[in-house]
Amino acid sequence: MIGTDLGSLLLQNGHSIHYLSTSKKDLTDEPNFKGFHWNPQQGIMDENCMLDVDVIIHLAGASISKRWTESYKQEIIESRIVSANLLYKSLKNNPHQVKQFISASAIGIYPDSLTETYTEDNKSVDASFLGRVVVKWEESVDKFKLLNIKVCKIRTGLVLSKTGGMLQELKKPIQFGLGAPFGNGTQWQSWIHIDDLVHEYYFALLKGWQGVYNATAPNPATNKEMTKAIAKKLDKPLILPNIPKFLMNMVLGEMHIMLFTSQKVSSQKAVDNGFEFRYKTLDAALDNLMK
Numbered sequence: 067m068i069g070t071d072l073g074s075l076l077l078q079n080g081h082s083i084h085y086l087s088t089s090k091k092d093l094t095d096e097p098n099f100k101g102f103h104w105n106p107q108q109g110i111m112d113e114n115c116m117l118d119v120d121v122i123i124h125l126a127g128a129s130i131s132k133r134w135t136e137s138y139k140q141e142i143i144e145s146r147i148v149s150a151n152l153l154y155k156s157l158k159n160n161p162h163q164v165k166q167f168i169s170a171s172a173i174g175i176y177p178d179s180l181t182e183t184y185t186e187d188n189k190s191v192d193a194s195f196l197g198r199v200v201v202k203w204e205e206s207v208d209k210f211k212l213l214n215i216k217v218c219k220i221r222t223g224l225v226l227s228k229t230g231g232m233l234q235e236l237k238k239p240i241q242f243g244l245g246a247p248f249g250n251g252t253q254w255q256s257w258i259h260i261d262d263l264v265h266e267y268y269f270a271l272l273k274g275w276q277g278v279y280n281a282t283a284p285n286p287a288t289n290k291e292m293t294k295a296i297a298k299k300l301d302k303p304l305i306l307p308n309i310p311k312f313l314m315n316m317v318l319g320e321m322h323i324m325l326f327t328s329q330k331v332s333s334q335k336a337v338d339n340g341f342e343f344r345y346k347t348l349d350a351a352l353d354n355l356m357k
Contacts, residue, residue, distance in 0.1 A: 067230045068170070069125050072264040073099075079268070084115045087127075110136040116162050121271050124150060124169040124207070131235075134195065134321045143199055146357040150206040157213055166216040168270050169207040173221050173256055173282065175200035178327045180252060185332045186221070194323055204278075218275040220267060223282035223331060227260035228355050233296070238357075240297050246306040248314065251290030255327035256282035259345035259354065269341045279339075282331045287348045289325075294347050298357040 071084055082098040093101030102115035106126070128145040132138060150169070157164060170243045174196035176184040200221075211218050225231040231256075239245045258266075258281050266281050287295070297304050314322040333343070345351040 068225070068260070068267075070229075070264060071227075071237075071260055072125075072130055072267055075268055082118075084117075084119060086111070086115060093175050104149075104152065106145070106152045106281070109152060109155075111152055111156060111159060113156055115163035116156060116160065116164070119162070119164055121166045121168065122153060122164055123267060123271070124153065124167065126150075127170065127203075130196065130199075130321070130324070132169050132321075133319055139195060141200055144181065146203045147206040150203075150209075154206075154209050156215075157210070157215070164213075164215055166218065166271065166274060167207065167210040168218045168220065168267060168275075169203075170198050171204055171207075171219040171221045171278070172196065173223050173329050173331045174327075175221065175333060176329045178329070180328050180330075182256065183330045183332050184280075186280055186335050192327070194327070195320065196324070196327075215241065216276045218270050218272055219278045220270065221278060221280045221331075222263060223256040223258045223280070223286075223329075225260055225263060226257050226351055226355055229260075231260070232257065233352075233355060236293065236296055237300065240293070240300055240302050240304070243302060244306060245293055245297055245302065245304050247290040247293045247304075247308045248325045249289070249308060251288060251293065251308060253289050253326055254286050255289055255292055256280075256286040256329055256331035257292070257348065257351070258283050259351040261312070261354075262343050262345055266336060266341055266343070269336075273340065275339065279336050280331050280333045281336070282333045283351065284333055284337070284343055284346045285348065286330050292348060295352055296356075299352050 084100050086104045087101050088105055090103050102112040104111035127147040128141045176192050177190055177192045202218055226233040263281050311326055
């Protein structure tokens with residue numbers, strides 16, 4: 067979802083893209099848009115993908131929105147780390163001109179809290195599975211500094227989009243009159259409009275950002291506020307009682323924590339470094355996405 071929109075933005079602005087895909091049938095060969103095959107699990111990559119490349123944007127990783135069996139939890143971790151390791155090995159062993167490595171990351175690293183506001187300087191890590199994933203993910207990315215490459219990590223919040231992500235999942239029960247906040251609904255949900263997210267990646271590229279940057283809108287919302295706002299846009303009532311945690315644990319297993327964890331995250335660092343959000347409030351974002 068993010069790669070498609072980001073690719074369109076880069077092409078519109080005159081950049082050439084080499085993209086990696088595990089599916090050979092999805093490869094294209096156009097003047098500014100070329101596909102290359104890789105299979106990180108087997109350590110296979112067409113190293114021609116690195117020719118004339120200045121910046122790598124690493125978005126690979128298995129979805130966290132599937133049930134977390136023990137085997138799938140391993141896939142979530144390995145899909146991020148193994149792919150980064152393959153890119154690192156290729157750069158280390160071959161001549162290249164890569165100057166910057168921009169990687170997706172996640173606000174899931176920040177501890178569950180109703181009161182804290184997290185900046186990039188925060189060093190504490192959530193004890194959950196997601197917290198551990200992000201730590202290992204970022205460690206695999208930091209290695210690129212050893213190759214004298216600028217490393218930027220974009221810690222992404224809940225992505226709101228017309229084509230996937232959090233918004234589409236929240237809309238489904240509300241559309242059928244089954245919507246309700248999760249738990250007491252006071253947990254903070256730090257969200258970002260897909261358009262702002264891809265523009266933040268692009269801004270990081272243009273400005274040569276290094277280090278960690280949060281990608282969340284300036285005004286996070288509670289789960290209750292977000293549920294009510296979506297219901298209002300859909301013109302649907304919220305008549306059911308709040309959904310208890312134990313019930314979602316029965317339905318979703320361990321991944322239910324994604325619905326109840328509270329992370330109020332600040333994006334002030336991005337703003338201080340020149341980035342301007344187009345969708346600063348939840349109302350503005352939903353107006354755009356739910357027309």
